[in-house]
Amino acid sequence: MKLDELGEFAxxxxxxxxxxxxxxxxxxxxxxxxxxxxxxxxxxxLVTTDMLIEGVHFLRDVTTPRQLGAKAITVNLSxxxxxxxxxxxxxxxxxVPPDTDVAELDALYEGMGExxxxxxxxxxxxxxxxxxxxxxxxxxxxxxxxxEEVLYRSGARIGDRVLVTGTLGDAxxxxxxLLGRLDLPSTQADPLVRAHLEPxxxxxxxxxxxxxxxxxxxxxxxxxxxxxxxxxxxASSVAAVVNAGDLPISAAVRAAAExxxxxxxxxxxxxxxxxxxxxTAAPDGVEALRGRIQETSGCPLYDVGEIxxxxxxxxxxxxxxxxxxxxxxxxxxxxx
Amino acid sequence: MKLDELGEFAxxxxxxxxxxxxxxxxxxxxxxxxxxxxxxxxxxxLVTTDMLIEGVHFLRDVTTPRQLGAKAITVNLSxxxxxxxxxxxxxxxxxVPPDTDVAELDALYEGMGExxxxxxxxxxxxxxxxxxxxxxxxxxxxxxxxxEEVLYRSGARIGDRVLVTGTLGDAxxxxxxLLGRLDLPSTQADPLVRAHLEPxxxxxxxxxxxxxxxxxxxxxxxxxxxxxxxxxxxASSVAAVVNAGDLPISAAVRAAAExxxxxxxxxxxxxxxxxxxxxTAAPDGVEALRGRIQETSGCPLYDVGEIxxxxxxxxxxxxxxxxxxxxxxxxxxxxx
Numbered sequence: 226m227k228l229d230e231l232g233e234f235a236x237x238x239x240x241x242x243x244x245x246x247x248x249x250x251x252x253x254x255x256x257x258x259x260x261x262x263x264x265x266x267x268x269x270x271l272v273t274t275d276m277l278i279e280g281v282h283f284l285r286d287v288t289t290p291r292q293l294g295a296k297a298i299t300v301n302l303s304x305x306x307x308x309x310x311x312x313x314x315x316x317x318x319x320x321v322p323p324d325t326d327v328a329e330l331d332a333l334y335e336g337m338g339e340x341x342x343x344x345x346x347x348x349x350x351x352x353x354x355x356x357x358x359x360x361x362x363x364x365x366x367x368x369x370x371x372x373e374e375v376l377y378r379s380g381a382r383i384g385d386r387v388l389v390t391g392t393l394g395d396a397x398x399x400x401x402x403l404l405g406r407l408d409l410p411s412t413q414a415d416p417l418v419r420a421h422l423e424p425x426x427x428x429x430x431x432x433x434x435x436x437x438x439x440x441x442x443x444x445x446x447x448x449x450x451x452x453x454x455x456x457x458x459x460a461s462s463v464a465a466v467v468n469a470g471d472l473p474i475s476a477a478v479r480a481a482a483e484x485x486x487x488x489x490x491x492x493x494x495x496x497x498x499x500x501x502x503x504x505t506a507a508p509d510g511v512e513a514l515r516g517r518i519q520e521t522s523g524c525p526l527y528d529v530g531e532i533x534x535x536x537x538x539x540x541x542x543x544x545x546x547x548x549x550x551x552x553x554x555x556x557x558x559x560x561x
Numbered sequence: 562m563k564l565d566e567l568g569e570f571a572x573x574x575x576x577x578x579x580x581x582x583x584x585x586x587x588x589x590x591x592x593x594x595x596x597x598x599x600x601x602x603x604x605x606x607l608v609t610t611d612m613l614i615e616g617v618h619f620l621r622d623v624t625t626p627r628q629l630g631a632k633a634i635t636v637n638l639s640x641x642x643x644x645x646x647x648x649x650x651x652x653x654x655x656x657v658p659p660d661t662d663v664a665e666l667d668a669l670y671e672g673m674g675e676x677x678x679x680x681x682x683x684x685x686x687x688x689x690x691x692x693x694x695x696x697x698x699x700x701x702x703x704x705x706x707x708x709e710e711v712l713y714r715s716g717a718r719i720g721d722r723v724l725v726t727g728t729l730g731d732a733x734x735x736x737x738x739l740l741g742r743l744d745l746p747s748t749q750a751d752p753l754v755r756a757h758l759e760p761x762x763x764x765x766x767x768x769x770x771x772x773x774x775x776x777x778x779x780x781x782x783x784x785x786x787x788x789x790x791x792x793x794x795x796a797s798s799v800a801a802v803v804n805a806g807d808l809p810i811s812a813a814v815r816a817a818a819e820x821x822x823x824x825x826x827x828x829x830x831x832x833x834x835x836x837x838x839x840x841t842a843a844p845d846g847v848e849a850l851r852g853r854i855q856e857t858s859g860c861p862l863y864d865v866g867e868i869x870x871x872x873x874x875x876x877x878x879x880x881x882x883x884x885x886x887x888x889x890x891x892x893x894x895x896x897x
Binding site: 226227228229231233236237239240248249251252255256257261263265266267272273274275276278279280281282313314316318319320321322323324325326327328330331334345347348349350351352353354355356357358359361363365367 | 562563564565567569572573575576584585587588591592593597599601602603608610611612614615616617618649650652654655656657658659660661662663664666667670681683684685686687688689690691692693694695697699701703
């Protein structure tokens with residue numbers, strides 16, 4: 226069987242089935258969350274890695290090298306945030322076509338350094354090599370947390386509210402613009418493109434949630450709400466209901482949806498790469514959590530739904546009807 | 562300037578110059594050794610990463626997926642060995658062309674798992690993604706050691722003997738065979754090809770050296786003796802003299818050199834990917850160290866030269882003449 230018939234998530238399941246028997250007793254969480262969790266002498270260590278491939282994750286003609294470097298670090302910091310952790314170190318592997326301009330690489334490393342500095346992460350080095358054709362970047366971030374702080378995907382409880390830290394669908398609309406499939410006035414287009422090219426890691430917000438005792442599960446929205454909330458539900462053996470009317474959708478995404486003749490809700494639940502933090506939290510603690518996050522970082526916390534018994538993710542329309550949300554998120558291996 | 566004009570090592574220097582100012586106080590060693598070294602609550606943590614790109618580091622038509630998986634883990638374990646450390650965890654990122662056969666990936670993961678199990682390393686997961694054209698693998702290995710055990714490249718002292726754990730040039734001769742540029746009877750060809758495709762990490766030997774107090778510096782021979790010993794000399798502000806007559810060169814490499822009409826010594830000092838461990842050690846401790854390694858693993862320890870004052874690496878011929886050894890090792894970015 227070819228990989229594009231099997232699909233990415235089935236492949237990950239296949240790896241995961243082969244792997245657990247070989248894990249040491251110090252491994253609290255291997256495959257299946259935003260980062261691996263291993264025992265360390267004081268607390269736990271978090272380790273995450275993300276690979277970015279030219280033509281799959283980015284297009285060099287619409288992304289500046291500085292943006293690419295910054296995003297490569299950010300998506301890994303976002304994984305540490307989604308575990309409630311504090312990042313400390315990063316390693317970078319890069320494979321570069323030999324005719325690449327050195328100035329482009331300098332800018333890429335500047336972009337990485339900028340994000341690393343902002344979050345007090347040390348760039349420890351890594352590996353540099355040639356690539357015959359495509360630029361390939363791999364970043365590893367090491368972080369830590371107290372064991373009781375770690376926010377696993379598997380922690381969601383029935384009755385939890387489902388919270389997100391920002392508007393949804395922006396990055397996907399931005400990608401449509403970058404691919405030349407959507408044209409909007411620049412006042413609307415620019416923030417969407419920036420959402421795609423310059424995501425933010427919600428580290429401070431995640432830490433507040435992690436130490437609050439109120440948050441039970443977390444994931445970062447890399448594949449899209451329907452897909453990522455689905456991961457949380459499967460890992461926690463619960464279901465979720467998302468209220469269409471409560472989804473934070475920017476005016477620019479609404480304009481994009483109109484132009485694309487699609488439902489803005491489908492952009493919001495199916496669009497990937499927003500890198501918002503999704504939390505599930507005890508309902509009676511949400512107000513206090515929102516207040517603490519608001520006063521620390523000014524970041525909003527939108528309540529978009531609830532965790533219920535059952536399985537799968539459902540979308541509740543304003544008329545009360547419910548439909549199942551299939552994981553429309555990104556599968557890297559599926560043939561289109 | 563294009564990257565292939567600048568060269569790999571100049572590019573690494575360039576990254577290193579930009580990076581140190583951003584390192585936290587916990588970083589004992591960032592860029593510039595086989596692995597990064599960071600303070601951990603008990604001892605130090607070692608982190609290393611290596612990226613393998615199809616067409617640069619391996620050819621899929623002459624490497625089995627199992628061999629590729631095993632080698633991807635091995636080259637990282639070899640970096641941990643070269644710091645005197647104990648590996649514990651590994652993460653794997655893989656970018657796969659969508660039409661790849663799933664059986665090929667299963668075999669690749671089996672190869673990784675086999676080496677990981679043998680050395681009690683836990684595979685924690687990683688990242689899976691599509692690649693438009695070339696298979697790309699990135700492995701990270703985390704290890705640990707006591708701070709005083711770590712074998713830095715910078716530890717070589719004048720008077721030290723230069724020791725290697727196996728014959729040299731075999732992997733390079735094997736590559737010539739794989740590329741169809743060399744033809745030898747299979748009794749000679751097979752071990753050379755295996756040396757290229759199935760290297761071994763010298764973890765047990767490195768640990769004995771690390772705790773012996775006799776070994777002062779270490780590096781693994783990935784680029785070739787002249788290049789890698791050059792790294793040790795630069796990092797330690799010393800020079801080295803290699804005795805041509807003392808280089809361990811297998812009969813198969815001698816046969817390969819004859820067929821290729823090259824000096825076998827040039828294959829031994831310039832050939833990459835042998836992944837032998839190179840140590841520098843106090844001369845009066847070498848015998849005891851050799852004995853301990855011999856009795857534990859049966860591995861030989863060849864004395865190939867000495868550390869002297871000055872800079873650079875020189876080759877001393879049996880007639881006493883010396884010539885400078887240029888770093889003929891592999892530079893990934895240089896135009897041929």
